[in-house]
Amino acid sequence: MQTIDYVIFISYFLILIGIGIYSYTKVKSSADFYTAGGKLPWWLSGISHHVSGYSGAVFVAYASIAYTHGFTIYVWWAFTIAVAMIGTIIFIAPRWARLRGKIGIQSPTEYLATRYNVPTQQVMAWSGVVVKLFDVAAKWAALGILLHAFTGIPMMTGIIISGAVTLLYVTIGGIWADVLNDFASFIIQVAAGVFMFVMVLIHLGDGISGVSTMWEQLPEENSSLFNSPYTVGFAAAFLVINFFSYSGGTWNLATKFISSPSGSEAKKAAFLSAVLYLIWPLILFFPMFAAPIFLPGLENPEQSYSLMAMELLPPGLLGLLVASMFANTLTMTASDANTISSVITRDIFPLIIKKVKTFNAKKMLLLARITTFSFIVLTVLIAFQSESFGGVIGLIVSWFAALLGPISIPMILGLLPLFKHSDSKAAIASIIGGFLTFILIKLNVFGSVSLALEIACPLISSFIIYVGFSFFSKKKIKPEVENLLNSLNEDD
Numbered sequence: 001m002q003t004i005d006y007v008i009f010i011s012y013f014l015i016l017i018g019i020g021i022y023s024y025t026k027v028k029s030s031a032d033f034y035t036a037g038g039k040l041p042w043w044l045s046g047i048s049h050h051v052s053g054y055s056g057a058v059f060v061a062y063a064s065i066a067y068t069h070g071f072t073i074y075v076w077w078a079f080t081i082a083v084a085m086i087g088t089i090i091f092i093a094p095r096w097a098r099l100r101g102k103i104g105i106q107s108p109t110e111y112l113a114t115r116y117n118v119p120t121q122q123v124m125a126w127s128g129v130v131v132k133l134f135d136v137a138a139k140w141a142a143l144g145i146l147l148h149a150f151t152g153i154p155m156m157t158g159i160i161i162s163g164a165v166t167l168l169y170v171t172i173g174g175i176w177a178d179v180l181n182d183f184a185s186f187i188i189q190v191a192a193g194v195f196m197f198v199m200v201l202i203h204l205g206d207g208i209s210g211v212s213t214m215w216e217q218l219p220e221e222n223s224s225l226f227n228s229p230y231t232v233g234f235a236a237a238f239l240v241i242n243f244f245s246y247s248g249g250t251w252n253l254a255t256k257f258i259s260s261p262s263g264s265e266a267k268k269a270a271f272l273s274a275v276l277y278l279i280w281p282l283i284l285f286f287p288m289f290a291a292p293i294f295l296p297g298l299e300n301p302e303q304s305y306s307l308m309a310m311e312l313l314p315p316g317l318l319g320l321l322v323a324s325m326f327a328n329t330l331t332m333t334a335s336d337a338n339t340i341s342s343v344i345t346r347d348i349f350p351l352i353i354k355k356v357k358t359f360n361a362k363k364m365l366l367l368a369r370i371t372t373f374s375f376i377v378l379t380v381l382i383a384f385q386s387e388s389f390g391g392v393i394g395l396i397v398s399w400f401a402a403l404l405g406p407i408s409i410p411m412i413l414g415l416l417p418l419f420k421h422s423d424s425k426a427a428i429a430s431i432i433g434g435f436l437t438f439i440l441i442k443l444n445v446f447g448s449v450s451l452a453l454e455i456a457c458p459l460i461s462s463f464i465i466y467v468g469f470s471f472f473s474k475k476k477i478k479p480e481v482e483n484l485l486n487s488l489n490e491d492d
Contacts, residue, residue: 005319012188012323016169016330019180023173030364033174034106034342038097040179040259046272048182049256051189052335053081053246053277054328058284060142063305066288067298069230070222073288076235078281084243085274092247093270094263095415095488096254101262102487107342108254108411114484115414116424118351123428125347127435128251128407129340133379136336140383143329149306150322156384162330163380170334170376171369175259178335185327192321193284199312200287203294211286217293229450237456241404244459246273249408251343252335263491287312333379341372405459406434409466417485419470420477426469434462 027033040048065073099105103114109128112121140159147158169177204210215223226232248254260266291304294311298304309321345368350356359367410427413419438458441449449457 002315002318004316005322008316008319009323009326012327013165015184016165016181019184020169020173020177023169023176023180026176027172027174027365029361030342030345030368031104031106032176033365033368034338034346035100035255035259036175036179038100038259038261040175040256040261042260042265042268043272044179044183045256045260045266045269047186047276048179048331048335049246049253049269049273050276050280051182051186051328052252052256052332053273054189054332058328059305059325060145060302062285063288063291064301065230066285067291067295067301067304069227070218070224070289072225072227072230072235074281074285075225076230076238078277078285080235080239081242081246082274082278084239085246085270085277087243088247089267089270089274092412092415093257093260093266094491096248096257097260097263097266098488098491099415100258101491103484105258107346108248108251108258108339109343109347111484112411112414112427113347114480116410116427120410120424120427121347122351123431124407124411125343127431129343129348131404131407132251132336132340133375133382136333136376136379137382139329139333140380143326144383145302146306146322146325149303150310150318159380159383162326162333163376166330166334166337167373167376170338171373174368174372175255175335175338178331178338179256179259181327181334182331185324185331188320188324188327189284190280192317192324193280195317196287196309196313196321197283200290200308203312204290214290214293218289219292222289222292229452231450231452233450233456234452237452237459241455241459244408244412245404247412249404249412252332252339255335255339255342333376337372337376337379340375341368344371344375406431406438406462409434409459409462413466413470415485415488417489419467420481420485421473421475422466422470423473423475426466426473429469430462430466433465434458437461 026036029037031037062073062077096108099111103111105111109121109125112124140162141155143162144155144158147153147161148155151158153161169181173180201208201210204214206213221227226235246253248257256269257266260269287308288305291298291301291308295304295307298307309318313321345356345364349367349371356364356367410422410430413422414427435458440446441454441457
């Protein structure tokens with residue numbers, strides 16, 4: 001990176017601080033801090049939902065897969081998200097917004113106390129917090145790798161810098177700082193991504209036809225929709241996982257819908273996000289697909305995208321690209337931190353520390369900021385040990401994806417009247433069943449299994465248990481559960 005690149009990069013830091021300060025003026029209570037008071041415009045919510053699915057991991061772990069396996073990364077990641085979002089648009093997104101409007105939730109797990117009971121809510125809240133610690137840590141590790149590749153600073157230093165910047169702006173600005181940074185980072189990402197796309201086409205020398213002729217210079221399997229171990233079964237598993245994840249099982253994504261003014265607005269936000277997932281990754285991933293042509297025989301494919309950028313982009317634009325990747329990761333981790341903080345502050349602390357229930361708005365807002373700060377610090381410490389958990393890809397694909405299902409199934413299906421007979425026992429049993437399956441697979445009790453089965457089996461176990469309770473249980477439904485689910489069918 002040249003001096004102009006650092007100037008642009010540092011300028012983005014200053015923009016983040018400015019966003020944080022501006023957002024601070026919009027936050028007067030914990031409801032503003034966590035859900036924007038239910039005033040988030042659908043277009044801003046939709047862009048934020050989309051951008052929150054990206055991080056430095058896309059430019060490290062997924063770039064590595066694009067280098068070694070080709071087009072399949074789009075098929076099993078972005079395309080399955082777009083398809084899975086159809087169910088989110090129709091069934092789930094509007095129900096999140098209606099929960100806030102009708103019972104005033106500020107966290108995704110807050111409604112679980114009524115839907116199931118308090119012990120079940122606590123099990124799900126604690127489990128989700130622990131899983132998210134690993135997920136966010138993986139994103140810090142990915143960003144540390146990127147900053148090291150571009151600037152030469154040690155990975156640990158990059159992680160610390162990233163965490164410190166996020167601490168500064170999201171702790172004071174809450175969800176407003178998060179979504180406004182999402183919007184800014186999306187604009188930067190589009191500008192940098194389109195330029196990178198054009199530069200690759202220019203260097204390929206075939207004009208726009210290079211989009212198709214490029215594949216002739218790559219291994220034949222790189223143009224395949226499925227490339228082992230990323231098989232049809234793996235994509236199918238990710239399709240199901242992505243439905244539960246992007247409909248709100250990944251809690252920070254639920255918050256985008258919760259913060260919408262109404263169910264109809266949340267639907268529009270989900271639709272916008274789905275369209276962006278269908279189209280934008282085709283442009284963004286193109287340089288990653290082409291990387292083997294420019295960088296053959298690369299020993300560490302995780303550095304492919306950063307090396308491509310340094311080779312193709314002129315000074316100034318390289319800094320813009322680094323800023324866009326940096327922005328994507330910060331917005332994602334900031335969003336996670338904000339949402340996890342809401343779960344801890346709203347659902348966990350009041351049971352552990354009884355005095356919290358008596359806090360006024362000012363004290364609750366202070367507690368929200370302290371919790372957000374503490375969560376980010378803890379994830380940074382875990383990121384230092386990322387290699388102990390299988391590196392960035394291991395943390396994201398194996399740990400987070402496999403553990404997401406057992407937590408998200410009772411949360412997402414619990415919103416639907418179809419599964420109203422699945423009670424607290426069903427929720428707890430499905431979580432335990434999924435976790436036990438994950439542990440048994442990690443201990444090789446079933447012998448060596450494919451990557452598809454490794455991530456799918458915990459979810460399948462949880463799904464069978466939860467749905468089984470719903471269809472075989474004869475237990476009478478509690479009136480408050482019946483009323484809650486019926487109230488989510490339509491906007492007022």
